[in-house]
Amino acid sequence: MISLIEQVKHTTQLRWNGVHKFKPKILMSIEMGPYIIKTAETAHELKESFQLR
Secondary structure (H helix, E strand, C coil): CHHHHHHHHHHHHHHHCCHHHCCCCCCCEEEECCEEEECCCCHHHHHHHHHHC
16 A cells, blocks of 8 residues: 555656656767666656666
8 A cells, every 4th residue: 555655656746747748858878888878768767767866
């Protein structure tokens, strides 16, 4: 039950901030050895980056 409430809260916060309408303005990608540094290209990638924080 608590997990469901947290999920609804998280989804509501993302919609409130307009993440569902995300459109990238700048595309950037840098590869350094085994690592890739890049900007989010989709709303899904943006949501994933928030979970890393």
